[in-house]
Amino acid sequence: MIEFSDLEAFRKALTTMPDLDVDAQNGAAARNGQLTKPPGALGRLEDIAQWYAGWRGNPQPKVTSPQIIVFAGNHGVAGQGVSAFPPEVTEQMVMNFQHGGAAINQLARAAGAQLDVHALDLDRPTDDFTQGPAMSERDVVAALTAGWNAVRADTDLLVVGEMGIGNTTPAAALAAALLGGEAADWTGRGTGVDDAGLTNKIRVVAEGLALHKGQGDGLETLRRLGGRELAAMVGAIARARSLRIPVILDGFICTAAAACLAYTAKGALDHCIAGHLSAEGAHARLLDTLGKEPLLSFGLRLGEASGAALAIPIIKAALECHSGMATFAEAGVSAG
Template sequence: MSLSETALPFDDIRNLVKSMPGPDEEALQKVRERDSQLTKPAGSLGRLEEIAEWLAAWSGNAPPKVTRPMVAIFASAHGVADEGVSAFPSAVNKQMVENFAAGGAAINQLCRVNDIGLKVFDLAVDMPTPSITREDAMDEANCAATMAYGMEALAGGIDLVCLGEMGIGNTTVAAAVFHALFGGEASDWIGRGTGVDDDGLSRKRDAVEKAVARLNGESDPLEILRKVGGREIAAMAGLIIAARLQRVPVIVDGFVTTAAAAVVHVMNPSGLDHCLFAHVSAEHAHGRVLERLGKDALFDFGMRLGEGSGAALAAGVVKAACEMHSGMATFADAGVSGKS
């Protein structure tokens, strides 16, 4: 999937969002009909039954199947990290990309145990974006190109994609995106991220305030993304859009990945219907964001790592829901009496 070269690159993005397809109603109905015949009381598997329906509706497969799941981690660097908003230095960006490649990160273990593929996309971790307190993170052409890059991440027949990210300072950037999209005060959207102390939290609040003040009330979600966002957020937003167009269900991870989802939601309130939200992050504002988006996360484990870690755990649940629906016998198959 590629974007045409136009005078206004964001127009291509907007047109794609407008052309998003709806659910496959035929596949959804087939799953519901089969579910009513499975050897269990109706509704007894609760949300697992809903997940099977969701997977069928947005993949077009009935019964639903997951054969090539993937965690896609987008790694980026942020100039705002130099302003003391994180407990870790920017050098960690490159070091963690190397750790992913060596199989030593948490996400490597989660992918292994759940039999999920992993791809890491290095979005120039050696070249941080300008600090959003002083300059725009990207111009329109670069932001659109980064979104297009994220769209290409689905190549290779992926049928379930889990969003992941890594970038020192990116909870500050995500907080700025939320503040610009949803208003309130900067303090409503910030948290301790990688574990900043009180002074670091104060610097984080100041950075978000300065970044959003530069916007002068800008409300266009793509303009907000390019001015106070980051490359990983842009790439993930592009992936969400492409996944909808290609009928690939998406699992959104935590606080930063939800910033990408929020951009798409503001563009099209139904634009996240093909997305499942894995967990409620320990970043206190994440629950508030999910309420804004009208989404209920699968679980709350107090996680705040990123890397797609929560999404990988949720993918295991999705795979289980799929297998239970597809593999369970019907009453007729098993010779079990149905409801009297």
């Protein structure tokens, strides 16, 4: 188990991360050129396979041990009525995950993925970010560490997700603080607030921005405007990079958390791919800014890693085709 002493120690860890293995990626590209298909016939599946091969350091890999981690946290800002549901639902949904009754349980089983659920101090919500920073440095470092340590060493594809009533509000605040624009540009209906609820939510995000915007890099912004489950996702994504594990990003909340890494260390999300485009309106803009093209667009807005879990079979299929398909020489087929 690893513990970071402070945010600076975590920042330092980000500067020592491995890069893509160019030789493995080139080897995958060479193999791709010899497979029994016309050049480019499998479209984006070919690009995915070569990207994955480069991060795993293996020109002919397969996905055998995908892991999904759902982190749960509560938010002080939820007390301002930013969600259609009460904070008690966070703990209730964690119990649902643990008993196998949620959508993510079914999607994990269908994808052949290990599902782990981590509840982070649910009895101690973050502070209301309109009054001060959401987390102390100690709290955000603890959440980052929890995410880091939640990644299994044998994982070869990682999905991270979240559960936390009110957490589209800190996600919107993070996106606005990091990428610019007004609160209304990034704030959506989340779990389904009405027009009055949306107006209130925009007000809350705007107040948070007025207090914290421009006060530091992505990690400091995470401390000021984020939440424990968002920080844990950041820690897990960073840990995956250290282990050369490709990551599938989930929806708006997960992507906003990941943006904190992108705005702290250049190229920190190169090992990540966007699983889907959610129905939360600002997600498309966030993905465009980060240069991530989603694999799916099914109108999902559930969170809990559901969209990214749905994308796991696509990554698996890309690797099965790449690594399992015969070359022209192996099949005795003329390449023309």
